[in-house]
Amino acid sequence: MKVGVVMLQCGLPHLTQMCVDSLHRSCKIPFEIILVENGSPDEESRQLAKQLVREKKVHWLVELKENVGYLLGNNRGIEFMMKLVDENKEITHILLANNDVLFSKMSVERMVAAIDSDPRMALVSPMYNAGGYQNQIYPLPPEITEAVMRE
Helix, strand or coil, X not given: CCEEEEEEEXXXXXXXXXXXXXXXXXXXXXXXXXXXXXXXXXXXXHHHHHHHHHCCCCCEEEEECCCCCHHHXXXXXXXXXXXXXXXXXXXXXXXXXXXXXXXXXXXXXHHHHHHHCCCCXXXXXXCCCCCCCCCCEEECCXXXXXXXXXX
């Protein structure tokens, strides 16, 4: 089992650095990060993306010449991830993350456990936790998942 993390970046390199570092600190199961550089307007963001690959903190870099938006940027990352799956890279789960996400201890493992707990589930989402309460995972019911996939 391996989690493929599609991380979208469009500027704000300090957030990307914090996001990548928090994932490496908190996740104990195997994962690979695909960073989608979504046409950042600043050179600093583009340079950080390449630096993270050199440091082996990011495994793959998808560089888009222009900002194609959140949905299409994620889709480009997922398309690349599916090619890796086809090449037998052992990726069993895909996680989408904006570069402003900070991963907490066991958050990825909890999401994987939640989705694996019921074969009818296709999506899970973490709950934003500004109140300091224990992180909880709320799986989306299959009806919602199916409706989203149809649109």
